[in-house]
Amino acid sequence: MKIHLRGGRVIDPASGFDQIADVCIAAGRVVSVGQAPADFNAQRVIDVSGLVVAPGLVDLAARLREPGLEHKATLESEMRAATVGGVTALACPPDTDPPLDEPGLVEMLKFRARNLPGPRVYPVGALTLGLAGATITEMSELTEAGCVAFSQADAAITDTQVLMRAMQYAATFDYPVWLRPQDPHLARNGVAHEGALAGALGLVGIPVVAETLAIATILQLMRVTGARVHLCRLSSAAGVELVRAAKAEGLPLSCDVAAHHLHLTDAGLARFDAQLHLMPPLRSESDRQALRAGVLDGTIDAVCSDHAPLDDDTKEVPFAESESGATGLELLLPLTLAWAAELKISLPAALAAVTCRPSRVLGLTLGQLHDGAPADVCVFDPDAVWVVSRNALVSQGRNSPFLGQTMRGRVRYTIIDGHLDFEAKD
Amino acid sequence: MVGEQLTSDGRLRHLLTLEGLPRETLLSILDAAASFVSVGEREVKKLPLLKGKTVFNLFFESSTRTRTTFEIAAKRLSADVISLNVATSSQSKGETMLDTVQNLEAMDADMFVVRHAASGAAHFIARHVRPHIGVINAGDGRHAHPTQGLLDMFTIRQFKGDFAPLSVAIVGDVLHSRVARSEIHALRTLGVRDIRVVAPRTLLPAGVEELGVKVFHDMNAGLRGVDVVMMLRLQNERMKGSLLPSAGEYFKNYGLTPEKLALAAPDAIVMHPGPMNRGVEIDSAVADGPQAVILPQVTFGIAVRMAVMNLLIGDAA
Numbered sequence: 001m002k003i004h005l006r007g008g009r010v011i012d013p014a015s016g017f018d019q020i021a022d023v024c025i026a027a028g029r030v031v032s033v034g035q036a037p038a039d040f041n042a043q044r045v046i047d048v049s050g051l052v053v054a055p056g057l058v059d060l061a062a063r064l065r066e067p068g069l070e071h072k073a074t075l076e077s078e079m080r081a082a083t084v085g086g087v088t089a090l091a092c093p094p095d096t097d098p099p100l101d102e103p104g105l106v107e108m109l110k111f112r113a114r115n116l117p118g119p120r121v122y123p124v125g126a127l128t129l130g131l132a133g134a135t136i137t138e139m140s141e142l143t144e145a146g147c148v149a150f151s152q153a154d155a156a157i158t159d160t161q162v163l164m165r166a167m168q169y170a171a172t173f174d175y176p177v178w179l180r181p182q183d184p185h186l187a188r189n190g191v192a193h194e195g196a197l198a199g200a201l202g203l204v205g206i207p208v209v210a211e212t213l214a215i216a217t218i219l220q221l222m223r224v225t226g227a228r229v230h231l232c233r234l235s236s237a238a239g240v241e242l243v244r245a246a247k248a249e250g251l252p253l254s255c256d257v258a259a260h261h262l263h264l265t266d267a268g269l270a271r272f273d274a275q276l277h278l279m280p281p282l283r284s285e286s287d288r289q290a291l292r293a294g295v296l297d298g299t300i301d302a303v304c305s306d307h308a309p310l311d312d313d314t315k316e317v318p319f320a321e322s323e324s325g326a327t328g329l330e331l332l333l334p335l336t337l338a339w340a341a342e343l344k345i346s347l348p349a350a351l352a353a354v355t356c357r358p359s360r361v362l363g364l365t366l367g368q369l370h371d372g373a374p375a376d377v378c379v380f381d382p383d384a385v386w387v388v389s390r391n392a393l394v395s396q397g398r399n400s401p402f403l404g405q406t407m408r409g410r411v412r413y414t415i416i417d418g419h420l421d422f423e424a425k426d
Numbered sequence: 427m428v429g430e431q432l433t434s435d436g437r438l439r440h441l442l443t444l445e446g447l448p449r450e451t452l453l454s455i456l457d458a459a460a461s462f463v464s465v466g467e468r469e470v471k472k473l474p475l476l477k478g479k480t481v482f483n484l485f486f487e488s489s490t491r492t493r494t495t496f497e498i499a500a501k502r503l504s505a506d507v508i509s510l511n512v513a514t515s516s517q518s519k520g521e522t523m524l525d526t527v528q529n530l531e532a533m534d535a536d537m538f539v540v541r542h543a544a545s546g547a548a549h550f551i552a553r554h555v556r557p558h559i560g561v562i563n564a565g566d567g568r569h570a571h572p573t574q575g576l577l578d579m580f581t582i583r584q585f586k587g588d589f590a591p592l593s594v595a596i597v598g599d600v601l602h603s604r605v606a607r608s609e610i611h612a613l614r615t616l617g618v619r620d621i622r623v624v625a626p627r628t629l630l631p632a633g634v635e636e637l638g639v640k641v642f643h644d645m646n647a648g649l650r651g652v653d654v655v656m657m658l659r660l661q662n663e664r665m666k667g668s669l670l671p672s673a674g675e676y677f678k679n680y681g682l683t684p685e686k687l688a689l690a691a692p693d694a695i696v697m698h699p700g701p702m703n704r705g706v707e708i709d710s711a712v713a714d715g716p717q718a719v720i721l722p723q724v725t726f727g728i729a730v731r732m733a734v735m736n737l738l739i740g741d742a743a
Contacts, residue, residue, distance in 0.1 A: 195632055196632065196634075198632070199631030199632045199633045199634055199637075200445070200631075200636070200637055201545055201569055202545040202566075202567050202568030202569035202604060202607060202631075203546075203567075203568075204568075205631075205632055207632070271430070271549070272545070272546030272549045272550065274550075313522065316522070316524055317522070317524075317544075317550070318523075318544035318545070318546045318547040318549075318550045318566075319544065319546040320545055320546065320567065321544050
């Protein structure tokens with residue numbers, strides 16, 4: 001379909017372009033940004049004046065729960081949530097049931113996703129069979145099936161020899177390894193940031209050193225294996241500092257942070273609200289500030305949703321017994337905008353953290369908006385105010401620490417590969 | 427947290443934690459408990475204050491002593507009391523905690539006394555019960571055991587009078603102890619001048635100083651001159667492993683012996699929430715000695731629990 005977006009504020013974070021302009025789309029590509037070509041006959045002309053026209057969001061961590069976890073969410077429900085959130089490409093972690101550890105599973109997922117409207121889906125394959133941390137997977141076969149990287153999701157490799165060999169093997173073929181840095185022993189049974197508050201509440205803590213020790217191990221192994229590593233979900237100031245130094249040293253390292261970690265701290269735990277049970281845990285205010293600054297100076301490459309839709313039953317239990325995680329696809333944009341507004345960051349710079357920068361982590365050229373770019377576009381109203389509620393969310397998971405809170409910024413149109421996949425009704 | 431257990435006009439609706447409870451509330455419970463102590467000495471140990479009310483003891487974690495004292499307290503107030511050992515019944519059949527609670531609500535419960543292995547479990551139940559139902563936290567994980575904290579304060583007041591000038595040492599496994607956390611909150615609220623905790627680093631929670639206590643690793647230094655020694659129980663499974671090397675070495679460093687007790691004030695009292703591990707955290711000579719007030723604690727526990735129950739769902743509530 002030929003689409004003509006007329007009169008919006010067009011932002012291309014990659015180039016810094018930020019002007020009122022028209023965007024013309026045809027055959028899955030952006031045909032022009034600026035004056036529409038005289039001979040462009042759009043089937044659909046949309047007046048987007050007053051709205052921001054940006055590249056679609058690229059999310060490095062969105063669980064779609066298929067295969068096997070359909071009681072939490074389905075591909076249909078979560079791809080729909082992604083389009084409503086303006087997310088046009090996403091990487092999904094391998095923590096499905098069974099995990100994405102063999103090519104057939106990945107092919108099936110890709111096939112199912114391709115036949116549904118919604119974002120481009122990039123599976124991250126399991127680094128070890130069953131995510132058990134013992135036997136490495138057929139990474140070449142999985143890559144052919146469509147995996148873009150290899151990860152343990154939230155499961156750790158406790159045997160350092162296996163981790164080193166997995167990194168060596170991946171490095172042989174230059175496959176990226178994505179790891180969530182958390183020492184499994186120091187984090188044992190932990191549900192909250194180890195600090196005075198968890199101490200007072202009697203919640204088992206996960207100390208910051210669980211993160212820094214894991215990062216230090218990974219960095220040492222990177223130096224000897226040559227593996228390319230992406231660190232998933234930093235949570236601490238000390239972790240950001242280690243990454244900053246490693247990048248300065250020139251290690252092939254990238255990392256991300258979950259959007260909720262830019263806004264929340266462990267202070268909210270005093271009510272034992274299971275919605276605040278997240279992994280890694282919400283840490284202190286100084287950690288939050290360091291994460292915010294890390295995204296701003298580029299130490300942290302991307303902000304992701306860490307989308308984890310859960311069924312209500314898993315949160316309707318005491319804090320420590322609840323499952324960790326929050327639904328996030330529909331909050332990635334407003335939470336990023338809120339971070340930018342609070343730090344007085346320009347809109348193009350803010351959007352870079354959820355568009356071209358995560359795309360670069362994936363080794364793709366998505367998240368850009370210029371002539372010839374793939375037509376993945378998110379059109380949003382930066383001033384629209386809405387309240388996060390169970391009814392307002394499209395994701396099957398209604399688990400969010402932001403329930404009841406007001407968000408600023410709402411997606412009006414989402415175009416993926418040239419198709420208008422979402423159009424706000426109100 | 428305070429908002430969850432107090433009504434807007436400051437009345438106690440649930441008792442979930444002692445943290446944040448006003449001094450006047452604590453003192454009024456202790457005063458009420460004092461009036462109930464004598465009930466146990468009568469020939470007919472009954473008061474009609476909770477006649478017609480139904481109290482469910484909901485124990486998701488097994489306990490004999492605490493459950494029994496709550497049962498006695500409810501019965502002395504003439505309530506109908508049903509004790510459920512949920513750990514071995516419906517939960518093992520797969521029923522969720524919320525289902526259990528809602529079923530009991532349908533049987534017209536007026537109060538739940540809840541014990542659970544997860545910190546925050548009583549808060550969770552309190553958030554989900556109908557407005558007229560009172561919830562008492564009888565121990566949630568490592569978080570709080572408010573009636574134990576109250577009965578300890580009652581005991582201290584009984585033997586020591588004024589709280590402010592006291593020096594109190596809490597000794598042992600603070601990390602895993604809901605009792606210690608409740609005691610610390612209560613002692614602070616009641617204005618105790620000097621609150622100490624004595625334990626090895628492996629048995630102290632992170633940031634414990636922020637609770638308002640002085641930390642000692644040397645028991646001799648920690649006990650010097652104190653008026654009250656509050657011992658904590660060491661669970662069997664923690665006596666040997668990565669937290670402690672052995673029960674023997676623990677006793678050597680942190681067991682309360684007559685020699686160590688001699689460093690405290692001459693009239694210091696010794697408390698223990700029970701059940702005791704003789705020869706692990708406390709020497710029998712101390713446990714059975716003249717300074718121990720461990721059995722009076724148990725007696726006072728019934729009066730304190732009567733006071734709390736009456737405050738939450740009695741006719742004056």
